Amino acid sequence: MNKGLYIHIPFCRKKCAYCDFYSVHHSKELAERYTEAVIRNINAYGGKFDTVYFGGGTPILLAEHIGRMLKAADIAKGAEITAEANPCEMEPHTLETLLKAGVNRISVGVQSFCDKELSALGRRHDSNTARRAILAAKASGFDNISADLMLAVPHQTRDSLARTLDAMCGLPVSHISAYMLKIEPDTPFGRNPPEVPDEDSTADMYLQTVEALAQNGFAQYEISNFAKKGCECAHNLKYWRREEYLGIGPAAHSFCDGRRFAVARDVGDFINSPVQKELLTDEAPDEYEERVMLGLRLSEGIEESLWKPFETSLRRVPKNYYRIENGRLSLTAEGFLLSNEIISLLLADQ
Ligand code: SF4
Numbered sequence: 497m498n499k500g501l502y503i504h505i506p507f508c509r510k511k512c513a514y515c516d517f518y519s520v521h522h523s524k525e526l527a528e529r530y531t532e533a534v535i536r537n538i539n540a541y542g543g544k545f546d547t548v549y550f551g552g553g554t555p556i557l558l559a560e561h562i563g564r565m566l567k568a569a570d571i572a573k574g575a576e577i578t579a580e581a582n583p584c585e586m587e588p589h590t591l592e593t594l595l596k597a598g599v600n601r602i603s604v605g606v607q608s609f610c611d612k613e614l615s616a617l618g619r620r621h622d623s624n625t626a627r628r629a630i631l632a633a634k635a636s637g638f639d640n641i642s643a644d645l646m647l648a649v650p651h652q653t654r655d656s657l658a659r660t661l662d663a664m665c666g667l668p669v670s671h672i673s674a675y676m677l678k679i680e681p682d683t684p685f686g687r688n689p690p691e692v693p694d695e696d697s698t699a700d701m702y703l704q705t706v707e708a709l710a711q712n713g714f715a716q717y718e719i720s721n722f723a724k725k726g727c728e729c730a731h732n733l734k735y736w737r738r739e740e741y742l743g744i745g746p747a748a749h750s751f752c753d754g755r756r757f758a759v760a761r762d763v764g765d766f767i768n769s770p771v772q773k774e775l776l777t778d779e780a781p782d783e784y785e786e787r788v789m790l791g792l793r794l795s796e797g798i799e800e801s802l803w804k805p806f807e808t809s810l811r812r813v814p815k816n817y818y819r820i821e822n823g824r825l826s827l828t829a830e831g832f833l834l835s836n837e838i839i840s841l842l843l844a845d846q
Contacts (some may be wrong), residue, residue, distance in 0.1 A: 497739070497740070498544050498545055498546035498572050499543055499544070499545055499546075499734075499739075499740045499741055499742055499752065500545060500546070500547040500548070500549065500731050500734040500735075500739070500740070500741035500742070501538075501543075501545040501547070501548045501549070501569060501571075501741065501742050501744070502548075502549050502551060502731070502741055502742070502743040502744065502748055502749075502750075503534055503548070503549070503550050503551075503555075503565060503743075503744050503745055503748075504518070504551055504552065504553060504743065504744065504745030504746060504747055504748040505530075505550055505551070505552040505553040505554065505555040505557070505558050505745070506518050506519045506520055506530075506552065506553045506745060506746055506747065506763050507519055507520060507521070507522035507526070507527065507530075507552065507553050507554055507557050507558070508520075508521070508522065508552070508553055508554045508557075508582075509521075509522055509554070509557070509582075509584075509620065510618075510620055511618070511684075512617055512618045512619055513616075513617055513618035513683065513684040513685050513690075514617055514618070514677055514678075514679070514680070514683055514684075514685045515680075515683060516680040516682055516683050516686075517552065517553065517747070518553070518746055518747035518761040519552060519553040519554070520763050522554070522557050526763070526767075527557070527558050527561060528561070529767050530558070530561075530763065530766075530767060531558065531561040531564060531565060532767075533766055533767045533769075533772075534565050534568075534744055534745065535564065535565060535568040536770065536771065537744045537771060537772050538565065538568040538569050538744065539568060540770075540771045541742055541744075541752075542570070543570065543742060544570045544571075544572060545569055545570065545571050545572065545575060545742075546571075546572040546574075546575045546576075546730075547575055547576045547577075547578075547730050547731035547734060547741075548566065548569065548571060548575060548576070548577045548578070548731070549577075549578045549731040549732075550562060550578065550579040550580060550599075551580050552580055553580075554580070554581075554582045554585065555579045555580050555581070556579060556580070556581040556582060556585045556586065556590060556594070557582075557585060559579075559585075559590045559593045559594050559597070560593055562579065562593075562594060562597045562599065563593075563596065563597030563598065566597055566598050571598075576600065576601055576640075576729070576730040576731060577598050577599050577600050577601065578599070578601040578602070578603055578642075578729070578731060579594055579599045579601075579602055579603070580602075580603045580604075580605065581594075581602050581603065581604050581605070581629070581633075582605055582620070582621070583604060583605065583606065583621040583625045583626040583628075583629035583630075584620045584621050584625060584629075586604070586628075586629035586632055586633060587632070588632055588635070588636055591632060591633055591636035591637075591638065592636055592637075595636060595637050595638065600638075600639075600640060601638070601640040601641075601642065601729075602633050602638050602640070602641055602642070603642040603643075603644065603671075603673075604626070604629060604630055604633065604641065604642065604643050604644065604669075605619075605644050606626045606630070606643045606644055606645065606664065607619060607644055607645065607646040607649070608623070608645070608646060608649060608652070608656075608660050609623040609626065609627070609659060609660040609663035609664065610623065610651070610652070610656045610659065610660055611623050612651045612656075613646075613649050613650065613651050613652055613656065613660075616649065616650040616651055616690060617646070617649055617650070618684070623663070627663070627667065630643065630667045630668065630669060631667070631668070634668040639670070640670055640671070640727060641668060641669045641670060641671070642669065642670070642671035642672065642673060642729065643664055643667070643669045643671070643672050643673075644672075644673050644674075644675070645660065645661075645664060645672055645673065645674040645675075645705070646674075646675055646676075646677055647674055647675065647676045647677065647698065647701050647702060647705060648676045648677045648692050648693045648697075648698040648701065649677050649692065650690040650691060650692055652692075652693055652701065653693075654697075654700065654701060654704060657701050657704060657705070658704070658708070661704075661705065661708040661709070661712075665708070665709070665712040665714075670723065670724045670727035671714075671721070671722070671723045671724070671727050671728070671729060672709060672714055672721075672722045672723075673720055673721050673722075674702075674705050674709075674720050674721075674722065675720050676698060676702070676720075677692060679692075699833050702829070702832075702833060703829055703830070703833075706722075706829040709722045713725075715795070716795050716829065717794060717795050717796070718732070718736060718793050718794050718795065719793050719832045719835060733794075735790070736790045736791070736793050736794050737790070737791075737794075738751075738783075738786060738787055738790055740752055740753070743758075743759065744759075744772065745759065745766060745772070746759050746760060746761050746762055746763050746765070746766045747759065747760075747761045749777065750774075755774075756776070756777045757774040757775060757776055757777060758774075758775050758777050759772045759773065759774070759775065760773065760775060784802070785843055787802055788802055788803075788839065788842070788843060789839055789843075792825075792826070792827055792835060792838075792839055793832075793835065794826070795826055796824065796826065797824045797825050797826025797827070798824060798825055798826070799823065799824055800823040800824070800825075802825075803820075803825040803842075806842040806843065806845060808845070809841060809842050809844070809845050810825070810842065812841065813831075813838055813841065813842070816828060816830055816831075817830055817831030817834065817838060818831050818838070
């Protein structure tokens, strides 16, 4: 079976206040050596891929190298090939370079269309830059454009979120990822926490997002992901459906040939090693538990053979938190808000 290929591009021009993804300062010299290391690893692992995802960091900073990396990989015809992009870097010629390299899906880190919120997050772009970036992607020939949206950020209110959602839905995007801000310890926000909306307001804003996106033709297919028909992210679906993927680069994770491993957050070590060093990740739950945990993130839910074993515990879950349709159990939007608690309760009796 074809796998997914994740390539981490660990470079950013500036660190955002909330972000703990692994990245270092970008330089041309480092980008060249990094590209060579990625290609060495693609050759060493081999395999055939039907999705490729360049995540980061800021993959668009390596736009001129992405074609070489893709050429090194055996990619199935019609594969989904995504690159994450920062609105500040989405110049028409850069977008054309990505398209020519074979990238056919772009994921834009918009986060908000409210300038006060963007500035509090430490983002380099403002709302106009984000708007222009999405329009430039469309004009360059990208038909599959995803936008990231962040919930529960400093200064966000139901009104400002409504304006952001309106702006986003008015642009040519076919996919929206809406994540709640998480304060990570080893970040400027972790060291000096900002004031953010409380838990009840955050829950309200999540439900507001689900409703507004549904009204605009974006169906929810995962806790945080929404798509126009046929535009779900095939690469990310592999994670939730427990299909195999190879991760290349520092901080990348893999589920490959039945093994799970990660790579250390150290760009120098990655560049200087003939093949990336695999570190075993914390012990994964058993396959059954993992299928339940991952499957209940998806709106398609899990099949009957997976939920039958905890049918009795399910009676303790309020009815508005889940549904059973055509034999499949799935969580509702209200249920998604409490998915960790619900899944723990269901699996506790196993
Ligand atoms: S949010 Fe994106 S651009 Fe900002 S520091 Fe993290 S990876 Fe870099």
